[in-house]
Amino acid sequence: MQRENISDIIEAYLKTILAQEAAVEIRRAEIARRFNCVPSQINYVIKTRFTPARGYIVESKRGGGGYIRIVKVKLTDDQDLVQIMRQHIPKRLRLRDARDLIQELFDNSLISQQSGNLLLAAMNHETLGILDQGTEEHLRSRMFLAFLDRLRYER
């Protein structure tokens, strides 16, 4: 099955590098040439796949000698992660962002796999879908904040 789209392929390529190095530094045009796509495609990949919710920080510089650098953040203090997340939960939380956040919590050993799965079930569109979209996302945000608060007390 090779119906993968270019974005996924580029994502995989970058993650291959990140699996070995703490950061990747690329030149946008070069990557675009390598994967035979327009340069702005790289921005799309970064914006959708290397988000803060997934634990990435992206820096760049334009002009001669310009670059894009992707860094995988590794926090040493778990309490910080909860705090930081808490401060950045928007009033309305989309399902895909919630997924990423839960994955982050799991990756950092703050919740078990079971907990993650159950939370996902709770915040799923299947479950909340009886609400209008605005209310659904608002409620998802509230639920996530409640989780995080509970996580803080647990420790």
Add this chain to the structure above:
Amino acid sequence: MQRENISDIIEAYLKTILAQEAAVEIRRAEIARRFNCVPSQINYVIKTRFTPARGYIVESKRGGGGYIRIVKVKLTDDQDLVQIMRQHIPKRLRLRDARDLIQELFDNSLISQQSGNLLLAAMNHETLGILDQGTEEHLRSRMFLAFLDRLRYER
């Protein structure tokens, strides 16, 4: 033979694959073409035959490179309690009843303390309180059903 409807045929086709692989990944339009039906028929088949209660998880993605993936999950050995609970969840679930049910799950070692706490946070009145009482209790019921379905899976 000639009595079979398309939905049954598509169901059988997918299950043939699932008998050999742990998951099927399809493109909706392609399957629809193969069986000479409209694409939304595939959604109907999935919704009626590949439900969580029957041990399937369905994921999908739209847009370029989109897909529908059906995963057959292993059911846990001991699920009597889950089954019984599932059959008795009312359309509207009050918080105090939800508490008791979660406690029951914990007492029977079906969920960890962490999971229980997080679920409680999710279904709390603090969290769901922005809804009117009817909606709140209805949603709590839906959430609980979603939990129970998840609990039946091993992963």
Add this chain to the structure above:
DNA sequence: TTGACTTTGACCAATCTTGACTATTACACA
């Protein structure tokens, strides 16, 4: 006839791709 299940199709939503236009930076050179 009725009610459950199936089939269809119009319309909706999410995701990816592309390209025109914009913003920044380094460097050469007046």
Add this chain to the structure above:
DNA sequence: TGTGTAATAGTCAAGATTGGTCAAAGTCAA
């Protein structure tokens, strides 16, 4: 020192490519 130019990256919106939803119409057995 100032300024123009080449080299880079960023933004945004239109278009393409998928799957999702819903309700009306069809089918069939009790």
